[in-house]
Amino acid sequence: MADEQIENQNNEQPVPDGKHLVKKKRRERIVRKGRLKQERFRIIVRLLISVLCIAGLYYGSKCSGWYMPKTAFNKADSDRVQIINNNIVSDERIYALLKNSNFPNVPIYRAKTDFIKKELLKLSPVENVYIRRYAFPARIQIIIRERIPAIRISPNEKIAPVAIFTTDGKLIGKEFLPLKNESDTILVLSYGNKGDDYHKWDINRIKEIQKIAQYVSTYSKEPVEYIDFRNPQDVYVKVKTVNIRLGKLDDTVYKRIERIPSILPQVKLVEAKVKYLDLSWEKVNYLKLQ
Secondary structure (H helix, E strand, O other): OHHHHHHHHHHOOOOOOHHHHHHHHHHHHHHHHHHHHHHHHHHHHHHHHHHHHHHHHHHHHOOHHHOOOOOOOOOOOOOOEEEEOOOOOOHHHHHHHHOOOOOOOOOOOOOOOHHHHHHHOOOOOEEEEEEEEEOOOOEEEEEEEEOOEEEEEEOOOOOOOOEEEEOOOOEEOHHHOOOOOOOOOEEEEOOOOHHHOHHHOOHHHHHHHHHHHHHHHHHHOOOEEEEEOOOOOOEEEEEOOOEEEEEOOOOOHHHHHOOHHHHHHHHHHOOOOEEEEEOOOOOOOEEEEO
């Protein structure tokens, strides 16, 4: 019986203090209100930040730093338009070609620049065009890839070239001459007449002329000054020491050129003025004196 009374006493819960319970509930309400205020404040701050970001993006997109002037090509302005890697086509010619083109009135990152490439590819020396866009301030960089000049055409060695051919066989007119650097090209004399119309030359003819010049330079150990192609059936190649007559450019021409090292020293020993070294014959060489 005593054990049952002790067990009942242990199972009975203490009666909570009413004042203490009220204070606890009040503190919990205060904490909840504080948390609710903080959450509302965070929501308002996030909303304000979102609005500010959207407004900033909107006004930023309207900033003049994103926009190119419509008349960007009316005058040379290296701060807005930079042209690089052009050695044959001048900046002035590029601006003249693009002068009537209005730049799109949109941010630079949305601007279509295909019209620039389309216009510049009309120029015969231009092989390809690349456009880079920059902002703040909005500007573009035009990178030109030009064809490589191979030979210069002139009716006489004392007259300025009237045209050039590139390594890919493209004929470029006089409007792009003179070249800034002619040392890497071969001067070819040609009248452009019916029997010697260089306008009809193709890439194979250009490669043939380059190969002949290389052969003569290699075997003579002298740079080629010019190749006289005014009579295609009787071709001459001028080096420093002598004018070399190759005659007709048939299958034996390279074998005939290979005889130069055995003959050129004799030319230098001749006291009389030599008009040309004749290699036009398959097995016979001789010097033509003036």
